[in-house]
Amino acid sequence: MREWSITQINPSYSQDLTISTNKNTTVWNDISVQDINQHNSNDQKNKRMSLNKLSQYCTSLSPFFYGLLIGILTAGLVLAIVTALWLTSSKQTLTTQTVITTVTTISSTTTTSTSTTSTSTTTTTTTGICPSGFTETPSVTCVDLLSDFNNCGSVGSVCLSNYTMCSGGICKTAPNIKLSGAIPISAWAGVTTDDNIQPVTLSVNITLYNYSTNSVTVSSNGLLCLDSCTNAYSNGNLPTTNVGGPTAFAFWDDLIIYGSTGQMVYYSTTGTAPNRITGFEYYASPISIPAQYYHFQILFYENLPNIVKYVYFEIYAGSSSATIGVQQLSSGPSITYSVNQAYAVSYNTTLLFDTNSGTYTRL
Template identity: 30%
Template sequence: MPFTHGQGETEYLGNIVVSGSADDKKWGSFPIGFDFDFFGVTHNVFWVSSNGLVMFGSGSNAFSNVSIPNTSRPDNYIAPFWDDLIIHSSGDIMYQTIGAAPNRKLVIQFSNMSFWTTTVLLGTIQVILYEGSNNIQMQYNSIIDLSSDRASGAEATVGLEDSDGTGGVLCSYNSAGYIYSGRAILFTPGGGTYTFDDNALFENILLVDVIPRAGFPNQVSPFHNSIVGEAVTFLWEAASHASSYFVLISQNADLSSPLHTSADLTTLSYEYIFLPDQSYYWSVIAKNSTGDESSSEIWSFQTSSSPPFLAVPQSIQLEQGALQILALKYTGGDAGSKTATVSSLPAEGVLYQNAGGIPGAQIATVPTDVTDASFNVIYSATGTTGNGVGSFDFHFSDGTGTSTNETYTINVSAPGVPKFLSASKELDRVEIIFDKDMTDPTGFHLEFAVEDNGVGLTSTSCTLKAGDP
């Protein structure tokens, strides 16, 4: 299912390992920032390669992936996506250690990766190492080509291997369909090996440069695998740090030999007329002020003189506490008015009618018709975390009838580490302002360090300042 990026990604300034085109290269060593145990051996530095490996002990530029375990070199690695990759001219590898002892995280990010012998982007991938627990998480921020078996893992190794290649944990080996945008795989050590959960909660973390590249643009319409009329209006949401956009349209799944490339746009829509009964692919690319680009997924659609009436399933990742406007979508139907109806409620969190961009009446019973003319509702992630905890069903109706129910899947993860904004010193305390609201900051003093003129201080608690909301 196509993946929608929420508005709650926490950005951190990354340390750049390499920027721009690179093939079959390795780099290291770089500091982890804390002691990390991998298959019983403690490490404090790591290496990376352009072929999608994070390594300990030494580096390797091996491009031919093998299954796990395998005693041939390389060994001692984390493989979020080991394939014959290249860094695209618009891509980079960066890392950053965030948080404070004893709960730090090392984030390693492969941005705008591509494949040897093809021009289409693979996307952006992260590896996160956790201090103390020695957990490892692989997560896939953006996998661009939804029609490519290779981009979904058909020629890739995903897993962990120990220092001599006699042991390891294999998630996937040359298996199409295993990798997709929004997937997170959490490895937990125990008994000399690891167990893994490949339905783990995605962490909304993104590493950026001093001038951040544009965020991933979320497409709106025409939806992936939809059937639409010949006159198509392409719609997308604003991306962070974007100053302009352009639309690529092709009849090839990898967008090669484009049928049409729009001029640079400052709007969030674009119109084009197509022939009927044809298949097409499209993507929108966001540019920042310096021209650095980020691509949306590649979506397919077919044209028809009489497209069917369907509600469109969607998926989004949010942080706990987020308030998010959700656009319910449909394809086809007649030219008359449409009605969107919420037919089931989320298990966690609260769903509201949209009242001009703020929560209106709560949707507390079903079925309930959506009152917003653009079929927007608002979800508040006030409940517990988990994949699918905020999901709800909906359908559309018009003069031709009622569509089948579809699901808006909402995955809710724990809030990211708050970013420091400013501080002021008092006699026995420090007032700190962060970029995130905290209704209950209990225990958050473990997530940051406090120094007074370079001397470390021991913080014992964290509370809201009296009078704060």
């Protein structure tokens, strides 16, 4: 708030006013002395003449007094305005300035500070480091509460030892198979399977990159081949020379199927022509962690050739070591969603790959 002073308005005016007043005082003293001397002489004529002179002098001073009066009134008006401004400013107890500062680190923090003449308020909003579908824990890690065995339904809620998995935020003893009429791959039933591939004959053709077949190869490491395939566990960028034909990389990673847990890869075909749906459903785990699941589906639609859909359910810790995409040949073309990306998919994430247009959509 700015402080005002009368002397700031016109500091020279006060001095001029004092000088003029002093001069007038001197004049008035001179006139008084003359009046006294004339009175002592008892000359009435001289008195009348002196009075006439006095009257004439006063008349000559009238413009000065008018100017003095106007000056005093002007100064008073200015003083009143300044006083009013000061009082108004004094009554305004809150003058707000808002400064917004954004700092980006491993976590994004926005701090808004409001400064006033009498008070100040600071509001802090913190946005966590976890992507959609994941929750940050006190140890600053991201977990999927719908599929994490050690944080099932809520942070820190660990499933008891008699359960084998967390599905939909509920501890369970066996996987919930979602495919209708699901058929397990017989060679993997009841045994622990690692880095293995198995051929499967379907009742209907599936199509990818304009290549149609009912004879496919399933890899335990999360990929489905319509032609030559691989049991390679080490994923990489697409296109890859590990496979030679159209391939769906739903979750290419080093997976293992633990026979004692009910884990398995299933397949089925449902519906009637020309609207049949062929699906593959994976229940697997990362190496040495049988209580944590990778659970996802690969779906083909008879009436939508060259399109494949991936649906994800339980994905342990979001996984940061998988390749997700499709490719036609070892030299391409290919469509990549992610490679070794942390928290790439969460519970109920759906990806649609269209090999007609060479694009994917996250639903």
